[in-house]
Amino acid sequence: MDALRWSALLSGWRAGDGPLYDLLAEAVRAVIRSGQLLPAEPLPAERALAGLLGISRSTVVAAYDALEGGGWITRKRGSGTRVAAGAPRGANLLALRTPSVLAQGGEEFDFTIAVPLLHDTQRQEMREAALDAFEESLYYPLGLPDLRALLAEIYTQGGLPTTPEMVLITSGAQGAISLLANVFLRPRDRMLLETPTYFGAIDAFRAAGAETVGVPVTAQGVEAVAFAGAVKQHSPRLAFLTPTFQNPTGTVMPIRAREKIAAAVADANLPTIEDDTLIDLGFETAAPPRISTFAPDAPIFNVGSLSKLYWAGLRVGWVRVPAAHAGPVGQARTLSDFGSSLPGQHIALNLLQDLPRLRQQRREAVTPARDLLAELLRLHLPEWRFTVPGGGQFLWVKLPTRQTSAFTLCAARYGVRLFPGASMGVDTLPDSFLRLPFTLDPARLPEAVLRLKAAWDEFQSRQGRERLA
Template sequence: MDAPRWSALLSGWRACGGPLYGRLAEALRAGIRSGQLPPSEALPAERALAELLGVSRSTVVAAYDALADGGWVIRKRGSGTWVAATAPRGANVLALRTPSALPLGGDEFDFTIAVPLLNDAQRREMQAAAQDAFQESLYHPHGLPDLRAVLAELYTREGLPTTPEAVLITSGAQGAISLLTGVFLRPRDRALLETPTYFGAIDAFRAAGAETVGVPVTAQGVEPAAFARAVQHHSPRLAFLTPTFQNPTGTVMPPDARARVAATVAESDLPTIEDDTLIDLGFETGAPPRIATFAPDAPIFNVGSLSKLYWAGLRVGWLRVSATHSGPVGQARTLSDFGSSLPGQHIALQLLQALPRLRQERREAVTMARDLLAELLRRHLPEWQFTVPGGGQFLWVELPTRQTSAFTLCAARYGVRLFPGASMGVALPAEGLPDSFLRLPFTLDPAQLPEAVLRLKAAWEEFSLRQGVDRLA
């Protein structure tokens, strides 16, 4: 059973009224109606689903029987349960790894999305920065020229010579990743990613119909030899790497490893996305040179944004395009939406003029929250293991269980939203990522962290007691 997928699909199954089996049956009906559970798809084994949801096996049996009575599923002793061919069918919907941004309840804490908190001074700063946005009425399909020039100068200053023509403005970093996915991937192509990695890249590649192949992340990021072997054996059409404060592990690839990866990319002519969105969030030291610095003519596409540094709602990202691919990528950018919002771009232009200050302010805020979260976890959940990262905005936490997806459902009953780390895993040739990890961002209001961790502790105590025990409905 793909536990992370089913935990996401059934995350709100208890919200309806009535007996538990009826709530579960209705949640599964909703999955069938929406197209997330297509005809002939097998449902999980009764005992496995019961363990995931923290209910008795009899609850799952009753839910499946109710679905069978209504013609939604077919049940056959010894063969399992699957969606009936005659059940209502919606358009196929991808089961996204990306957490859905549902409205928070008044007493909930959300550890699924990492976004910076805005203060009043920053709100005033953005309002002032937008004043020049209304002086013209033009399309800029590739982005505001002044903004592209500032970003090109920034890349050049940091060791990667860049012209304004090589920079495209997108709707956030996700827009850049999706743009490149559309240019380079076709159904049944192979895409190479780190494992674990950013769930938005996994979803974009899967939505394109590509087969994803994982390269393990070590304590120093992806090993160059493993990357080279994967390129040789799998012949991918696109690769995705986050060498600096990797999401979610926080690891940093050393300069010599970056040079070797760059050499592989250049030799294989493999289009490779280098995700720089966390590059400004180093706590102690600066980031090593970008991979693209070691092979400036290779097909390496650098992606950045202000979402992690300043505010996710700004939705301004950018893409540095290699000269060889500027034509097709630029055309695809023009076709997507004729250009990003001018007010957002003008705000970004003004903010980038004060980049050193923005970096310092963000580092100070994130460092305090990181240290507080780490201290609270060590005090209240000492059996949870993690390494404090030198940058980024996540703790990659290993739990002493292989049922972390089930724990996220337990924690939800305590008002804490969690994202199972296995959802960020990419299948290796032999195995996937163990269901033993959580990605915990330290971007919550620090004043909320003590209560949030106490709830995690209470949920963990309940979950630990119930593991392996048949539960009553």
């Protein structure tokens, strides 16, 4: 059984009223209707599914009986349980790694996403920053000219010479990543990524039809030798790296490794996305120079955003495009729409004129939350292991189990949403990790960790014994 996939497919199966077997049967019907399960595709064995969901085997048997009686599945000794050929279904869908929404009652603690908290001063600041947005009625498919010029200046001051024509504005960093995937990838092309890595990037590249190849992330990020070897072995069409405060591990690639990777990209003429969305979130020291600064003419595309630095709802991102690629990438951007929202771009323009202040404010907001979460985990869950990062938004936590996906379903019953770290792997990762963002309100963190402890205690207590429905 693919525990990671099934924990995602059935993440909210307990929502609703009625017997557990009925809720489970309806959840499987919904997955088949949506097209995420294909005809003749196997379902998990009864005992394995019961273990994942924390219920009795008899509950799974009753659910399968109901599905078989309705013509949704077939069961045959020797070939197991499978989706029936005639089961109603929609168009095929990708099994995305993006966290799904759980229907929960009462207060919920969401550790699946990391977004900055927004306070009243920032709300007023954005209202004032948007005043100039309503003075014209024009399309800017490539982005507001003044914003492109300001970002070009920021890149240049950071050691990467850039002209305004090399900057395109997108709908968040995800928009930039998807844009580049559509430009460079075709079905069955090979795509080189870190593993683990940002799940939204994995989704985007899979949607483009790419075959993803992983390069392991070590304590110092991706190693240059491993990256160069993978480029030589797999001849990828595109690569994706987050060298600074890597998502999810928080690692920072050393300068020497950046130099070597820049040389490998230049030698192979390999289009490479350098994800800079967390580069401004350093707590102790300034971030090292970007990989692209060591090969400014190489096909390295720097992606940035205000979502992590200021507010996720702003949805203003950008990509610095090497001059040789500005034409085709700009055309693809124009074809996708006629430009991002002008109010959002005007807000970004005004905010980015004081970038050092934004960095300092974010540092002052996040550092106490990071330290508090680490303290609470050490106190209540001392067997969980992690390294406190020098920047970014996440703790990469190793649990003493190989069934973390099953634990996330247990935690959901306590009102805590979690994302199993193994779902951020390009290749198979041990199912032992959680990505825990430290962006929740610090006042809520003590209760959130207490719920995690309660869920963990229950999860440990039921390992190896019969689950009761």
